[in-house]
Every structure is written in structure tokens, then in C-alpha cells.
Amino acid sequence: xxxxxxxxxxxxxxxxxxxxxxxxxxxxxxxxxxxxxxxxxxxxxxxxxxxxxxxxxxxxxxxxxxxxxxxxxxxxxxxxxxxxxxxxxxxxxxxxxxxxxxxxxxxxxxxxxxxxxxxxxxxxxxxxxxxxxxxxxxxxxxxxxxxxxxxxxxxxxxxxxxxxxxxxxxxxxxxxxxxxxxxxxxxxxxxxxxxxxxxxxxxxxxxxxxxxxxxxxxxxxxxxxxxxxxxxxxxxxxxxxxxxxxxxxxxxxxxxxxxxxxxxxxxxxxxxxxxxxxxxxxxxxxxxxxxxxxxxxxxxxxxxxxxxxxxxxxxxxxxxxxxxxxxxxxxxxxxxxxxxxxxxxxxxxxxxxxxxxxxxxxxxxxxxxxxxxxxxxxxxxxxxxxxxxxxxxxxxxxxxxxxxxxxxxxxxxxxxxxxxxxxxxxxxxxxxxxxxxxxxxxxxxxxxxxxxxxxxxxxxxxxxxxxxxxxxxxxxxxxxxxxxxxxx
Amino acid sequence: xxxxxxxxxxxxxxxxxxxxxxxxxxxxxxxxxxxxxxxxxxxxxxxxxxxxxxxxxxxxxxxxxxxxxxxxxxxxxxxxxxxxxxxxxxxxxxxxxxxxxxxxxxxxxxxxxxxxxxxxxxxxxxxxxxxxxxxxxxxxxxxxxxxxxxxxxxxxxxxxxxxxxxxxxxxxxxxxxxxxxxxxxxxxxxxxxxxxxxxxxxxxxxxxxxxxxxxxxxxxxxxxxxxxxxxxxxxxxxxxxxxxxxxxxxxxxxxxxxxxxxxxxxxxxxxxxxxxxxxxxxxxxxxxxxxxxxxxxxxxxxxxxxxxxxxxxxxxxxxxxxxxxxxxxxxxxxxxxxxxxxxxxxxxxxxxxxxxxxxxxxxxxxxxxxxxxxxxxxxxxxxxxxxxxxxxxxxxxxxxxxxxxxxxxxxxxxxxxxxxxxxxxxxxxxxxxxxxxxxxxxxxxxxxxxxxxxxxxxxxxxxxxxxxxxxxxxxxxxxx
Numbered sequence: 001x002x003x004x005x006x007x008x009x010x011x012x013x014x015x016x017x018x019x020x021x022x023x024x025x026x027x028x029x030x031x032x033x034x035x036x037x038x039x040x041x042x043x044x045x046x047x048x049x050x051x052x053x054x055x056x057x058x059x060x061x062x063x064x065x066x067x068x069x070x071x072x073x074x075x076x077x078x079x080x081x082x083x084x085x086x087x088x089x090x091x092x093x094x095x096x097x098x099x100x101x102x103x104x105x106x107x108x109x110x111x112x113x114x115x116x117x118x119x120x121x122x123x124x125x126x127x128x129x130x131x132x133x134x135x136x137x138x139x140x141x142x143x144x145x146x147x148x149x150x151x152x153x154x155x156x157x158x159x160x161x162x163x164x165x166x167x168x169x170x171x172x173x174x175x176x177x178x179x180x181x182x183x184x185x186x187x188x189x190x191x192x193x194x195x196x197x198x199x200x201x202x203x204x205x206x207x208x209x210x211x212x213x214x215x216x217x218x219x220x221x222x223x224x225x226x227x228x229x230x231x232x233x234x235x236x237x238x239x240x241x242x243x244x245x246x247x248x249x250x251x252x253x254x255x256x257x258x259x260x261x262x263x264x265x266x267x268x269x270x271x272x273x274x275x276x277x278x279x280x281x282x283x284x285x286x287x288x289x290x291x292x293x294x295x296x297x298x299x300x301x302x303x304x305x306x307x308x309x310x311x312x313x314x315x316x317x318x319x320x321x322x323x324x325x326x327x328x329x330x331x332x333x334x335x336x337x338x339x340x341x342x343x344x345x346x347x348x349x350x351x352x353x354x355x356x357x358x359x360x361x362x363x364x365x366x367x368x369x370x371x372x373x374x375x376x377x378x379x380x381x382x383x384x385x386x387x388x389x390x391x392x393x394x395x396x397x398x399x400x401x402x403x404x405x406x407x408x409x410x411x412x413x414x415x416x417x418x419x420x421x422x423x424x425x426x427x428x429x430x431x432x433x434x435x436x437x438x439x440x441x442x443x444x445x446x447x448x449x450x451x452x453x454x455x456x457x458x459x460x461x462x463x464x465x466x467x468x469x470x471x472x473x474x475x476x477x478x479x480x481x482x483x484x485x486x487x488x
Numbered sequence: 489x490x491x492x493x494x495x496x497x498x499x500x501x502x503x504x505x506x507x508x509x510x511x512x513x514x515x516x517x518x519x520x521x522x523x524x525x526x527x528x529x530x531x532x533x534x535x536x537x538x539x540x541x542x543x544x545x546x547x548x549x550x551x552x553x554x555x556x557x558x559x560x561x562x563x564x565x566x567x568x569x570x571x572x573x574x575x576x577x578x579x580x581x582x583x584x585x586x587x588x589x590x591x592x593x594x595x596x597x598x599x600x601x602x603x604x605x606x607x608x609x610x611x612x613x614x615x616x617x618x619x620x621x622x623x624x625x626x627x628x629x630x631x632x633x634x635x636x637x638x639x640x641x642x643x644x645x646x647x648x649x650x651x652x653x654x655x656x657x658x659x660x661x662x663x664x665x666x667x668x669x670x671x672x673x674x675x676x677x678x679x680x681x682x683x684x685x686x687x688x689x690x691x692x693x694x695x696x697x698x699x700x701x702x703x704x705x706x707x708x709x710x711x712x713x714x715x716x717x718x719x720x721x722x723x724x725x726x727x728x729x730x731x732x733x734x735x736x737x738x739x740x741x742x743x744x745x746x747x748x749x750x751x752x753x754x755x756x757x758x759x760x761x762x763x764x765x766x767x768x769x770x771x772x773x774x775x776x777x778x779x780x781x782x783x784x785x786x787x788x789x790x791x792x793x794x795x796x797x798x799x800x801x802x803x804x805x806x807x808x809x810x811x812x813x814x815x816x817x818x819x820x821x822x823x824x825x826x827x828x829x830x831x832x833x834x835x836x837x838x839x840x841x842x843x844x845x846x847x848x849x850x851x852x853x854x855x856x857x858x859x860x861x862x863x864x865x866x867x868x869x870x871x872x873x874x875x876x877x878x879x880x881x882x883x884x885x886x887x888x889x890x891x892x893x894x895x896x897x898x899x900x901x902x903x904x905x906x907x908x909x910x911x912x913x914x915x916x917x918x919x920x921x922x923x924x925x926x927x928x929x930x931x932x933x934x935x936x937x938x939x940x941x942x943x944x945x946x947x948x949x950x951x952x953x954x955x956x957x958x959x960x961x962x963x964x965x966x967x968x
Contacts (some may be wrong), residue, residue: 204533208765322577367760
């Protein structure tokens, strides 16, 4: 097996045992990247020099017999909306095309401390707004299973890179499904932890009350490993939880099959692709065989989730993106500016893409005087109702299982002219963001045309440990996660 | 005037904290531009705010001191508008759940008390500062973000004020309270205390409010008083002509002393307030309120009352003493040390200490004459007389020495020995027969002359009271 095909944990073990050096791993990885990246275009920026420098440092530590971190020598990619000191962080937007942050995001600090090696920054829909990667200002990333298809979004770059083995694991952000949906489309494991579990400091905000940093990995064990590193309280994020972080790794295989699994009817209704539906039903059967009890559920307010989401998310986005005005950093128009309003207009007209503009307009509309009560406030109330639905459900079940997305990956260009159809692609992932609960997507099958299908497992607040175990139980009995696309 | 003026005031007070509201940057005034900034207060992508607890506590303390109802649940909101000095193009403020609501401040105008209702007290972040280049034709401006993110307390009154005097008294009373409780240094020259006024006129006796004009950019109490006069005249002349006063926001120009239209009602900002998702709500429980209450010192109004009752000084003097907490503390320390003569100490402080402080542009805390030194001076005064005491006071300021040591050094003690003085007086009468004769003829001023001559001989050490008696006795005896 080639080194880049191994999981993060496997490569780490090899490096620690000195079967391979970190520098060799990086060398082989970049060879592979050179070969396959032109096909996939997962990255916006690669940091070859930085990667070798860090690899050298890790090798030196190991040679000296010094203690190394949990991610010793593991190549990691970062979605390009996570700030990295000295490396461009563009959010796939022209407005931040040349922006180099003077500081590291909390999660970046953490993985550096644990001796991970940052390979580069991956593509996304501009400011994480989109479900296909087509909203990137720079290029469209391809789905490694079928390069005519989108990899999903917004974190399509991270998911495609992990699937194409051009990195071992990646961090993304999940505001409405941006980690889980692309993971489902690309056939890897995507986990969005509880809101507050991972510090958002240094994650460029899209919708602050929904954004959460998550992991994209080749298997569930790696997800546990990466989450172990990045979880925990951060004094720089007021919404970061002080709830203690349990050990996700050591007893991940120790799970009682005697689970109560909720199956919400609202997640299996109209619009669900039949192949996706039956793959998930088959997966549920596997749980049943392991002793699980399937419990039919209703989450009656979930039908309003997408509408609620697009009010709250756009409202917050309109405000979060107001700072991109060209005054302190970022794009500045080359055209002459007569006054400050002129300057703002040009900077923003030239700097933002059309989907971002659409959402800023929507957000300003729902917050404007006279509409606030009808839209934002009402959406906040509906959000509470959806939260109550889940709270009631979790009184009866250990976790909830559903498809991650209603369809497999669609073709490039297929939905780009129909924003509403595009938005519906997140219909099953959005509720977890509105409620703040953790969710994980694991591969559970393939379509006839060979596209991966993802299954979503949702858990209670701060119960990542449980959903990781439930996911691992499934993974242990299946081999979907081991399948590799042919990259030609 | 046939109109009644109706006014409300918004006061912005920068809170006195070491660091900014949402980051660790210093709040020091007057540093090199943009040296007190970080990713958070510059609004870089990805940063998040973390509440400065001290700033919140200061706000709570202020809200309590202004007799507000304290909200059990408080939250922050984003107020959106575009301006280059606002790094995020929204200001984190409070709109839906303020720290304090429905408070009041009691003021005294022309001896009469009046209650000014406070609509709300809330906490928000300060913006940066635009610097416009002085070169003519420059087509750019610079921004200094040192101030961006400094905690700012906003205190909003109801439109309760009806005269310039009321507004002036309100501003002074409020400033005094904020200084007393130590939440703001209220330095207007550094922009720590700023105002926005809303002013409308209506026919006397009318119950309907006139169109309200809001005036921004009032950076001193003086500017507020000027703008009121300006607006009253501007608005009343419009009304006299039968024209409408436009509901609008105007900007005060302190150089030209005029207000100018900034934007009309139609152009008013829609601030698109919504709850700040990056901060968590703050719950204020009774325990916290009680705890904070214990940190509030006696406020100026009650202190003034107590001074009148306890030290039997005039209300006017008590007003002067309590106008500055430090001065009031100085006075009370003096009284405590001397256990006597509060009236005399009050006079010394109001007449002499204050004059020196003003001349030296210093405050009583840094004043070289400590309460103990002042008390010693007052104690030794009967032995040296008032006029020498004043000289000694000046000497104390110049040298830092105590009154007893100055008196001793210069042997300034007054001669109180009657027999010794008798001899000197006799000699002076002998040497000035004309004056002695004049006094005998009823010319009172002759006595003053004779006493002056005696003072010369004794180098001012003779007790003038005793001298007068000796002279009267001797001269009346002589004329018999």
C-alpha cells in the first residue's frame, strides 16, 4: 500500500515507529499531489516549504526520543476559511484574495501543538456559502469519484482532498452541512461537533450561531483523533463550552449494540433519492442485527428548518461580512473613488460573488426595520421549536439516523442556476446546526453509477463520544470507507 | 418666549478600565496612532469578542447609582452602519436588553429639586477616530483605531429637561456621580464624556411634543449649552415664521458655533439590530446586585446634605466641597484630624486650597498640603494671626514644610505679652504725637495708623486685638 493511502492514524504509527520518516511522507504526498491535484483541484494554496520544515522538526523530535503530539507527522489540510499565520486565508473570495492573517485560529494552534503538518488550504464556496463548491471565486473542485460531479459544499476541497488521498485528514466548517454533505458526496467521514465544542476563534465567520469547526477524515477513528485534539474550551471564544472533553479514542470500539436508534419520518420523505434511501435502510438493518432497536420518530418542525436557516444564516452573514470594506485590508478597487460610499460600493461589488451578494441582501432585508419581527424573530422562535423536537426525541433514543443528503453528488452546473434546489441539498444537515447538536456522516453505500452515499448519525449535545462509537460500530462491519476512486 | 423647550440628553462616558471591552488592548489615551490594536479590535476576519468583566461591573454600578431597574437578563446586540472608524461596520451595543432601565437623577436648579428620568443605561464599544489631513486638497483620511473597542457607557434620559439650567445641572450632577463611583474619568478634553441632545419646541401650555431635532458631536458641556441656545433661536424663528421644524439629525460645529443638517428623518439609518451571536447573555442575580451596591460610595447629593447637617456649614459651601469627591474626602479627613472647627476648615479649603489648586492646575490628591498640614496650620493660627497664617500657607506650598516648623524657624509667634506691648505702644505714641492727638479728636483712622506703626516695630508679630485694646486704653487715659 502506498503511504498516502493509509489513514492518518496508520501513517502516524508508522512515523512514530520510524518505519517511515515524516519527511518521506511529505515527499511522497507531494508527488501524489502533483500527479492528482490537477484533476481534482482541491487546494487553493499548498505550503510545501512549511510542510517540510515541520516534518523535519517532527523527525528531529523522534530521533532525539522526545515526546511527540497526537498528530505526529500527520499531513492535515485546512479549509481556506480557517486563519493561518503567514499563509493566505482567502475564503475563496476575491475580497480576501491576498489576505494573510497575522494570527492562527485556535484549531490551527492545537494541531500544530500536536505536531500535525499543514499541507495547504482547501477550496470552498465563497465564505462557505454554497453546497457545490461552484461558488468559489477561483475554481471548482471535482468529485474524485466522478470529475464531472461537484464534491459538495461548502467544504468540497477538504472532502475531495481526503478522498483523493492528497491529504490524510482535514478541518472544515459546518454551518448548514458544509462538512457532512461534502463528506457524504465524497465518501469519507465528516463530523460536526456540538456548537461550542470547538473554538471558532480564527474561523472566518459566516453565521456565528451556526458555524462549527468539524473534521473530514478517512475513517471514524481518525475523526475521534482529530476531534480529541481540537475540542475544548478557549478563552477567546465566548460561546466555547466549558464542558469537559471525554476520551474519544481509547474505547471507541467498546459500544453496546443494544442501541435505541431514532428514525425520523421527516428525513425519509419526498425528495429523497431512492438509492440513497435504500442504502440508509440497509445500514439500519445492520444496526438491527447488532441488537439495536429502531424507533420511528417525528420531528414535526423540521419541515421549516431550511426556511428558518436561510433567515438566520443570511441575517448573521450580512452583519459578519460588513467588515469587508477595503478600509483596513482586502480588495480595493482600482477605479477612482469619489467618496466613502463609492469606495464601499466598488470594493464590495467587485469583491463578492453573486451568491454572497444574494445572501447579504437577504440578510439585510430580514433584519431591516419593520421586517425584523416577521422574519428574524419568528425564525428564532421556530428554531426553538425545532430544538424542542430534538430534545423530546432524545428522551426516547440514543441517536438519530438519517441520510446525510437527499441525493448523491450532482453534476457541475446542474443546480447552479436554481438556488432553491441547491439549498434543499442541505435539508437533512441543517437541523443539527439550528439545534447545535453533533452529527457525523459516514459512507454507507454507493449508487449504481458509483457515487458514494452518506448516512448521518445525530446525537445529543456534547455526546460526540456516542455518535463516534455508533459510527465505528457500522464501519467495523462494512468496508465502504475503504473503497478508493480510480483517479484518471 | 412663547415656546417651551423640551430636551433629552444622551451621554457617552468612556469607562475607566485598563483594557478594551472585547480584547486585551490598552485604553491609554494619547498614544501613537494604531499602537493599541490587535486582530480583535481591528475587526480582522475570524476574531471573536470576549467581554471585559470590569467594564460590565462598572456599567452595573453606574446603573445602580442612577437608580435604574436592573435587568436580570442582559444581552448584546449588533448595531449596523458603515463608517470607516467602525472596524466591523457594526457596533456591539445593547438594544433589546439593556443593563438598566427606568432610573432617575435628582438635580437642583435655583434651589429647587427636580427629577430627571433615565430611560436606560447600556454598555457598548467605542469607535476609532478619523484623522483628516490638514494639507488642502488631500483626498484621503486616516483612521486611528486606538480608541476602537474602548468600553462606552450610554446614559439616555427621557425628554424631561425644560431649560438650559436644568440641562447644565443634570450634566454636572451626572458627571459628579460617575466620578464619585469611579467608573469614568469624565475628561472632556480627552473625549471621555460626550453628549447628544434632542431639542424640540412647543407652544407654552401645549401637551403635544414638537418635531424633535437630534444634535450630535457635542464634546463638552459648554457645547451642549451653546447648541441649546442656538437651537432655541433657530427653531423659534422658524416657528415664528409659521414654518415647520424638520425632524432631523444635525451636527454641531464647535468652531463656527452652528448646527448643520446631517441627515433628515427619511435618511435616518436603519441599524438592523439583532442579538450579538458571538457573546453569551449575562444574567445578573440579586447577589451580584447587592455586592455591587456595597461598592457604591455615598453619592454627592446625600453627602452634601450630610455636610450641612453634620458640620453646620452652608448648603452653598457643602455644594462646593462635594462637587469633587476628592475635595470632600480632603475636607472630611481634616475635620477628623482636628475634631474641631469644620467651618474654619471649610473656609480654608474653599478660599485658599481651591484657589491654589486652580492656579496650579492640580487636584487635591497631588496637593502638597496634606490634611494633617492644613489642620496644624489652623491650630497654630490663633498664635500667629490670620494674615501671617496666610503667609505661612503660601510658604507651606512653596517649601512643603509644616506650619509649626515655619513658625518656629521664622519666630512668627505673635506677641501676646501685654507688659512688653505696653512699652512698645508707649514708645509709638511718643514718636507719633500728631496721630495720638488726632485720635483724641475723634479721628478713627489715626488708630489704624498707630497700629500699623506698631506692627512695623514688631515685624507683624503683635496681636492686633490686644494692641487695639492697649491703644484705646492709653489714648483715652491720655486725653483725660
